[in-house]
Amino acid sequence: EAGVAQSPRYKIIEKRQSVAFWCNPISGHATLYWYQQILGQGPKLLIQFQNNGVVDDSQLPKDRFSAERLKGVDSTLKIQPAKLEDSAVYLCASRLALRGIYEQYFGPGTRLTVT
Amino acid sequence: QKEVEQNSGPLSVPEGAIASLNCTYSDRGSQSFFWYRQYSGKSPELIMFIYSNGDKEDGRFTAQLNKASQYVSLLIRDSQPSDSATYLCVVIRSASKIIFGSGTRLSIRP
Numbered sequence: 001e002a003g004v005a006q007s008p009r010y011k012i013i014e015k016r017q018s019v020a021f022w023c024n025p026i027s028g029h030a031t032l033y034w035y036q037q038i039l040g041q042g043p044k045l046l047i048q049f050q051n052n053g054v055v056d057d058s059q060l061p062k063d064r065f066s067a068e069r070l071k072g073v074d075s076t077l078k079i080q081p082a083k084l085e086d087s088a089v090y091l092c093a094s095r096l097a098l099r100g101i102y103e104q105y106f107g108p109g110t111r112l113t114v115t
Numbered sequence: 116q117k118e119v120e121q122n123s124g125p126l127s128v129p130e131g132a133i134a135s136l137n138c139t140y141s142d143r144g145s146q147s148f149f150w151y152r153q154y155s156g157k158s159p160e161l162i163m164f165i166y167s168n169g170d171k172e173d174g175r176f177t178a179q180l181n182k183a184s185q186y187v188s189l190l191i192r193d194s195q196p197s198d199s200a201t202y203l204c205v206v207i208r209s210a211s212k213i214i215f216g217s218g219t220r221l222s223i224r225p
Contacts, residue, residue, distance in 0.1 A: 033213070035215075040217075041217050041218075042203050042216050043203075043215045044215070045213055045214075045215075048211055048213075056211040056212070091158060091159075101147055101164060101166060103149075103164070104149075104161070104213075106158035106160070107158065108157075108158055
């Protein structure tokens with residue numbers, strides 16, 4: 001079974017530029033998450049999808065971050081414009097279903113550096 | 116008060132000893148609890164989950180949950196150098212409320 005795929009693995013941009021990250025979850029997983037992990041901290045949930053609908057985006061900075069999951073499979077996370085404090089690893093995870101005791105499977109992450 | 120609190124460490128344990136990792140949470144309505152291990156530069160991977168009071172054992176790992184005291188712990192027996200990593204406590208309050216602790220860095224010294 002293929003795992004969660006993410007691209008790119010690394011990205012360096014200047015502040016005020018825009019950037020987009022892509023995630024392909026495990027086949028059949030209805031729930032998809034985007035996390036931001038700043039060095040030395042635990043992952044912080046940004047947005048959660050159930051199929052192609054948003055379940056929770058309360059911690060997504062909507063003035064600069066956006067995310068979509070068209071067709072309920074792949075997802076993209078965009079930052080526009082980027083700030084220095086956005087430097088972090090962006091993790092995508094998927095889960096079989098929203099309810100129930102199901103494991104989250106994480107992708108390898110995208111390390112973003114904003115200069 | 117943080118919703119999920121962990122001692123950041125580092126926790127240094129000699130090889131072969133028991134490592135004890137603790138986590139407290141603030142919401143009494145929390146339903147399920149997960150322990151993830153994260154090696155430096157890698158993604159988190161699931162170690163164990165628990166949702167009923169008491170102990171749950173899986174190989175060298177034991178998770179303990181005490182909902183009345185609002186804490187969950189992870190014990191690692193016969194610690195190995197390969198156990199050196201950051202351990203993340205994850206609390207699920209509802210289907211849409213997943214909260215990660217900041218993690219405890221564990222170092223197993225030979």
